[in-house]
Amino acid sequence: MNMRAPRGTQDILPGTSEKWQYVEQQLIELSRRYNYKEIRTPIFEHTELFQRSVGDSTDIVQKEMYTFTDRGDRSITLRPEGTASVVRSFVQNKLFGQPNQPTKLFYIGPMFRYERPQQGRMRQFVQFGVEALGSNDPSVDAEVMALAMNAYQGLGLTSLKLVLNSLGDHESREAHKDALVRHFEPHKNELCSDCQLRLEQNPLRVLDCKKDKDHPAMESAPSILDYLNGESRKYFEDVKNHLQAMGIDYVIDANLVRGLDYYNHTAFEIMSDADGFGAITTLSGGGRYNGLVEEVGGPETSGIGFAMSLERLLMALEAEGIELPIEESLDCYVVALGEEAEQEAVRLTYNLRNAGIQADKDYQGKKMKGQFKAADRLNAKYVVVLGERELEQNAATVKNMVSGDQFELPLEEITGYVKQELDGRE
Template sequence: MSVNIPRGTQDILPGQSEKWQYIESIAKDVCRRYHYKEIRTPIFEHTELFKRSVGDTTDIVQKEMYTFEDRGERSLTLRPEGTAAVVRSFVENKMFGMADQPVKLYYTGPMFRYERPQAGRYRQFVQFGVEAIGSEDPAIDAEVIGLVMDIYKMAGLKKLKLVINSLGDAESRTKHREALIRHFEPHIEEFCGDCQMRLKQNPLRILDCKKDRDHELMKTAPSILDYLNEESKAYFEKVTAYLDAVGIQYTIDPKLVRGLDYYNHTAFEVMSEAEGFGAITTLCGGGRYNGLVQQLGGPESPGIGFAFSIERFIAAMEAEKVEWPIDKGLDCFIVALGDAAKDRSVSLVHELRTAGLSAERDYQDRKMKAQLKASDRQHARFTAILGEDELTENRITVKDMAEGSQDQVPLNELANYLKTKMEAN
């Protein structure tokens, strides 16, 4: 009986995994420059965490979570997003008591949502995210947005669109909520069952509905920007002023609400405008979540963050045909001829690796021609040939595959020779 990979998941094979490593290395380097530190949380958490933070009325909680009972009859859920777990850790480990605030964190790892698989959307996917918790300064909003834009810029992406909005504070959202109910209620029977249920529970979620997004009432729905109080307006104006100050271009979209209940004030998405990228253009989403720390049992600690899918990042890179600066080559392949030379090649490869070089040898007992072909396939910068004569004379023949030159090198000088040649080039 054959066993296949579960639907909505994928194997990241050699040749592809290097792309993931490249993106992760860029993201981590940018976080280092912004002084964000890595946090690692469990892949599964208590189900209640996501119900309380993400929201009972969201598609994630209602339809998409992978939830199970353990042997102690505790309800656990594979994490569908990263913010809730980071905030839970922030509270549980009393990071709000640290001297330096806000606490700046980043994470990366697999998330799980039971969705219909399609291009760029998987049931297991990998997110990279950032959270800054402990400040309500609008400058930190601009910093977080600038951080993700720097990651995309460093990777070589250019066809991007940053969309922002303000969801306002609790007072502003209450007034907007009432306006949305008045707007949709007379014709709510024309909407899907989910929207009908959300009308009274959380009418803001109607604006995020994928089924009814083309309904006429969606186009004329009340804008949150018309219901912002003076404090919320001033906050949003400050955020946009800081973005202007650092030269980050953006578009204000009053219909941008994001799909999670914990957002307030600043909300944003980064979209790809690359030709042929696909119908789902969102690369990254984020926003401010004042109140979430208190909701999970901590003190008042306002926060803001974002997360992006590495799968969609890679798709955007390929849509823009950005060259991957990934070194796929090998420093040295050792061709060994004869039993004694093969035995010596085992320690010789180890010596090269210990010296910091990537090295390989033949493990299939192949002839010289086949070993040379293997060296070519692995794009070896140098091919070193060790036969019985070379072994007797304590030397090895080294071919520079780029220059086409060939030298005789003492065996105990091979690592230094290769490093010197590589540094010269």
């Protein structure tokens, strides 16, 4: 029997989980500042949701989804991305009818894709993402990109590059698609089997192929920017002007396309230029989508969003040598000697915790020396010692593990004293 974690998954153990918690709290606080509210959607959805929203021609739907039939003979899929579920909830719960629009949401949670595991790319991975639904204002596009950049910069990352493109409106995209078909058709037999199919289903995705990226036809492929109509061109200029007003640098990449079928107008990725980050430099990506809300049964509503992998974010922090300010210590450790002292230690530890103090005690019957060693390993700030002599006097010895000072206090004063001292350190 194989009792190891499935390939492409990982255990996040104490010592590492604190980094995840810190990063998640920073992202939640950043979302609050931008007035985005948290949404939590099911980990699995009806398969049709992703077929209709993500697109039948995408690698996600064709190759990467974890799909199964439940006991009710329904096709169910573990969510491979977050946008479709958020939009489904937006429609189902009629969030479009709320007075404050656009509806600005964020999510953090696991996603699932069956792909070849490699550094920073797992079969179960965690995404943070935002979606702003209900506005065609290009300043919302700039706001979403600003939030994404702030997320990385707020954690100390500096080797960042915002890459920007426009996919245009429907008219512009159709004109560009026709041009791509005409351009690649003479080379069709030279392309990989996936791209031969993409050329028929979604020619834009040929530009995103990893296998054929060095084919000469890629470099000379028609640029979407040459096919933007007047409205799309103005929209793109407005987005760039808003970024410039915020002092956010960007570079234009006319070949940047998003891997999902529902994007139009703004498309962007944030990449890491850090040495040693790896061959796959993309940290996050997103863009604007129209038609997705209607596709899942809602009213005509535009949206924009992005998603970032927390695994890749932590990789980027490591590549830049950034240490997160995580304090690995314990507020107070209670040492007990004897049965009566053990009973009092249980009560005192409980009271300390109820007062908001991080407290612990021995659970292995160790001698006093062993208990002090445990306190040292836990980097305890204070140790409270309970013994027969102390109990006879209804007192305990308190030791400051930083200064080494120690003195006796009445038992009823211990909790208040430790709390006051800890609050004074903050």
